[in-house]
Amino acid sequence: MRLTTIRRQLTFLVVATTLLVLVAFFLPLVATVRSISADDKVTQAAVEAESLVPLLMSEEPETFTLSLDSLAAGETDTYSVFLPDGRVLGDAAERSDAVRLAQHGYSLVAEVPGGREVLLSMIGRQEGPIVVRAFVSDTVMYEGVSEALATLGLLGLLLLLIGVLVTFLMASRLTSPLRELAEVSRRLGRGDLGARARGGGAAELVEVAAALNYLARRISELVKGERERIADLSHRLRTPLTALRLEADLLEDTTERAKLNETIDTVETTVTDAIKTVRGGDSEPERCDAAVVIAERMEFWSVLAGEQGRSITGCTASPPLPVAASSAELADAFDVLISNIFSHTPDGTDFAVTLTPRPAGGAVLEVTDDGPGFADTRVRRGRSGGGSSGLGLDIVRRVTETSGGRLTLGSAPSGGALIRAELGPP
The missing domain is CATH 3.30.565.10 (Histidine kinase-like ATPase, C-terminal domain)
Structure with a gap:
């Protein structure tokens, strides 16, 4: 199984954290934007509906139909006026429970299928209360919300990308000394005892690099000492070999003397090769x-x-x-x-x-x-x-x-x- 790199782990952590933060802020923000947009449109409709109050109080209802038509041409969908005698001026609308409640002198905003209706109750005419109804559809209430949310989404994506970029840079700065330490360890494993780490990064990594360099120096010292001891031991073997060769020369049997000298030559060659090997001299090709x-x-x-x-x-x-x-x-x-x-x-x-x-x-x-x-x-x-x-x-x-x-x-x-x-x- 392939191990996950530190850079990948840090990137995943930052992305996950950033997404959680963005979601935690984005969802309430969506509800807030929608609520503000709806309240703004409803307030605007209520102000426009209140502009009819002076006309309704001073003129006959039939004379301000033109004013209703001009208001209906604006952002809101429909305007209606419910008269006490049951007639409805302006756009046709049902006499809902909210309208009947407004005819008793209550002004209110009611949720209805497809939007909201703003109801203004005017008391003061002899015929009875008149109700002005302004209907604001969902399309009008939430107009521009999608564009605002898209802008917020792009901003969140930009923040996420910036976070990933910063994480990448930080992870590179963190892992670069680690990669150097790994390379120095591999070189030491291959026998390059002169490999050293430069150190850098966090204080802990500097401490690890110093410990690795100390270990490399100690290995070099131990190997050098061991090679010198083996070389000295091999060199000391030359003395008894020389004595043995002198003893062999005293043999009267030439055949036995030749065999013994040949054996001594073999041992001396082996000792010489050992000295060259431990001292790092030229050795025989590996074939x-x-x-x-x-x-x-x-x-x-x-x-x-x-x-x-x-x-x-x-x-x-x-x-x-x-x-x-x-x-x-x-x-x-x-x-x-x-x-x-x-x-x-x-x-x-x-x-x-x-x-x-x-x-x-x-x-x-x-x-x-x-x-x-x-x-x-x-x-x-x-x-x-x-x-x-x-x-x-x-x-x-x-x-x-x-x-x-x-x-x-x-x-x-x-x-x-x-x-x-x-x-x-x-």
């Missing part, structure tokens, strides 16, 4: 021909296997078989696998070595033996069930995973150990 390397190491181990009565079976692919590992790393990993057989199985235990091309590129190295097998098929650094340091198989795992492959442990058909090391292509 080699696995078929050539395995064939050379098989030839080396076959001599010791013959002395202990072990038989070696299996097959290796023909060169070239390129893999993404240096020849020294691959040779070390193979030596670990074979030395484990010699260390943890009795003399005379047979084993097999198979090297085949990997379908996706690279190679697959399988080593099986007829020994007791694994009690635990998990590769855990520093833990071993055979009394060793527990680092051997972890070295093999690192070489395989660095090349793009993997290491798996299992059981051979004979019940012994099965080690499958997949090596990726260069």
